[in-house]
Amino acid sequence: MAPSEPPSPPRPAKRPLGADPEAWDEAYRADAFARLHGLREAPRYGIIAAWLRHVVPDDGHVLDAGCGEAALFRHALRDRPGVAYTGFDLSQVALDTARAIIGPAAADRVRLIRTGLADFAPPDGAQRFDAVVVTEVLSYSAESVSWLDRYRAWLTPEGAMVITMQRPRRPDSGANRPFAAFLTAMEGPDWTVLDAASLSNPLTRNAWELRLVR
Numbered sequence: 001m002a003p004s005e006p007p008s009p010p011r012p013a014k015r016p017l018g019a020d021p022e023a024w025d026e027a028y029r030a031d032a033f034a035r036l037h038g039l040r041e042a043p044r045y046g047i048i049a050a051w052l053r054h055v056v057p058d059d060g061h062v063l064d065a066g067c068g069e070a071a072l073f074r075h076a077l078r079d080r081p082g083v084a085y086t087g088f089d090l091s092q093v094a095l096d097t098a099r100a101i102i103g104p105a106a107a108d109r110v111r112l113i114r115t116g117l118a119d120f121a122p123p124d125g126a127q128r129f130d131a132v133v134v135t136e137v138l139s140y141s142a143e144s145v146s147w148l149d150r151y152r153a154w155l156t157p158e159g160a161m162v163i164t165m166q167r168p169r170r171p172d173s174g175a176n177r178p179f180a181a182f183l184t185a186m187e188g189p190d191w192t193v194l195d196a197a198s199l200s201n202p203l204t205r206n207a208w209e210l211r212l213v214r
């Protein structure tokens with residue numbers, strides 16, 4: 001009889017990310033979100049970029065809530081040199097990478113702030129944004145959808161919010177609750193849906209729901 005394999009050591013449990021800045025810093029140090037800059041995320045940012053072309057004038061201002069490493073800037077705003085960009089995130093490690101990715105040539109139109117979705121307020125209270133983008137941020141906290149309402153107050157009169165969520169794949173995923181809350185909120189009376197898209201990738205079997213709302 002062949003000698004039996006020694007049991008493999010238990011995998012270290014993944015640290016839950018939630019709204020814990022240190023957990024996010026650790027994940028970014030491990031380069032856990034490098035894929036967001038890659039080919040297979042491009043269609044999601046492509047839809048967002050197309051919507052932003054419609055709602056953000058060439059001298060407009062975009063707020064990227066939970067901007068991470070500013071993949072949105074790279075995919076959708078680098079070629080719009082008149083558009084100002086404010087990004088905020090819980091992770092300073094992500095923001096440092098974002099600054100490097102954005103680069104010195106665009107630095108004068110960019111502001112990066114370390115804070116959370118529940119706490120953000122424009123540093124200049126009078127600031128208004130043509131678009132607020134919340135992409136792939138809501139899955140990590142059960143109550144995240146309830147934080148969105150405040151952001152409407154900071155939109156210009158013609159401004160809009162882009163909100164996207166990846167469809168959870170596991171029935172026991174913690175993302176199921178915020179995902180259901182997102183779909184319910186978008187169907188309810190509080191939000192006007194200007195456009196909607198469902199995106200799926202048959203290669204990776206990832207799927208996303210995207211909404212343009214105010």
Ligand SMILES: C[S@@+](CC[C@H](N)C(=O)[O-])C[C@H]1O[C@@H](n2cnc3c(N)ncnc32)[C@H](O)[C@@H]1O
Nearest residue numbers: 019024066067068071089090116117135136137
């Ligand atoms: C999957 S990444 C997406 C990053 C970016 N929005 C994108 O699509 O390129 C999720 C990001 O959301 C941020 N995040 C999660 N919960 C947050 C919260 N409560 N407040 C602010 N940022 C949050 C994380 O730090 C992380 O950078």
